[in-house]
Amino acid sequence: MSSELSIFGLFWQASLLVQLVMLLLLAASVASWTFIFQRSRALSRAKSEMKKFEDKFWSGVDLNRLYQELVARQSVQGMASLFCAGFKEFVRLRKSSSTPSEAIMDGTYRAMRVSLSREIDELESRLPFLATVGSISPYIGLFGTVWGIMNAFIALGEVQQATLAMVAPGIAEALIATAMGLFAAIPAVIGYNRFSHQVEKLENNYGNFMEEFSSILHRQALVSKPDSSMSSGQPQG
Template sequence: MPELTATADLMSPLNLFLQADVVVKAVMLGLLLASVWTWAIIFTHSIRLRQINRGTDKFESDFWATNDIDAFYSHRGTDRLPIAAVMSAALDEWRRSTKTKQVDRAGTRERLASRMNAAVATELDRLSDRLNILATVGSVAPFVGLFGTVWGIMRSFTAIAGANNTSLAVVAPGIAEALFATAIGLFAAIPAVIAYNRLTHGLDRLEAKLSRFADRFHATLSRELEVEVATGH
């Protein structure tokens, strides 16, 4: 029984790391740091996206309930929400395009659509920042772990050749530390891939929500444009 305990202790994750070759250690440390970075991105982006979705729903509900868009803009235009940026871009363009005596209705509609679409794209680019890190870790980490595995197995074969002994006791530590590198690679990659898909899906839903708001607000401003031109203001 003491022999088994000693062997189990030697095969513990900490001992596997300490006994590993410097190259395998570097691989393991790199993958562990990537995993920590991945989880930090997952938590911060998940919380942020949840808060933005909640704030967007409340903002849109309040916006369509108001009777004075200018007053709403003065009060809520500085909100740190993507939908507020879309609204601000639209109203800024509206004021620029309608301050002249002769209003170009077709041109105004085009510019409004362009500004709001650009605002949606800008906000989504800002929110998707660092998600490419998740994609990179998810695709690269298994291969980095595999590199550590191949290196460790090569060392095991070298140990066999040097000791002229093919017993399991000789090759087991090297193979174990090699496979441990692959395990760490998968530990880093799997959550990164899952989180990337989930967060990307969440951003796609937010984009659809912002696009619907932009289309609806564009229609509202288009109707207002007809009134402005008809009354000569």
């Protein structure tokens, strides 16, 4: 490709509107890749922390001790956050001997549901941006393409003798806008679909843990006195 038809040369020769379209798509692409790397690390960390918590929870550890260890941290996330929210509410409601077990479990489950909603909102952070970029970038690029080709044919109509060399730069800059739109959209769509699937799997795992943990606490509410110490994460007979 000659210097006149290089990508940078075509960018500087393009009209102001096409230049703005290219810069917008470039910014969207950079932001998308930034969020893709951020979400990839965040979801990998969430899966790792979930696995560690499940291993410890089902190892037979005392729930009181596990709760104290978790709240001593500066921040608790993921499945551990659901456990802390549910266990805290369960202990608070059990202090009242007049509270029926059904009310205790309803309050405990609601506390875990609120915590679950917050965790899923955090995991889904930036995903709407990726979906937006994946949806509109091809159309923005197409707009730049149409505008560039329109200008090329307008310029072509103003000369007596048209040649391919006269129309080629305008068409080339228009096609670059299309390519940049696809370059921004494809990674964003792939990232959104991949991360949405991972978030869905994490949400299902969190939901399963809530049901299992609720069953354990329900047994405790039925057979334990308010002043009894909580035992391990394994269900009691």
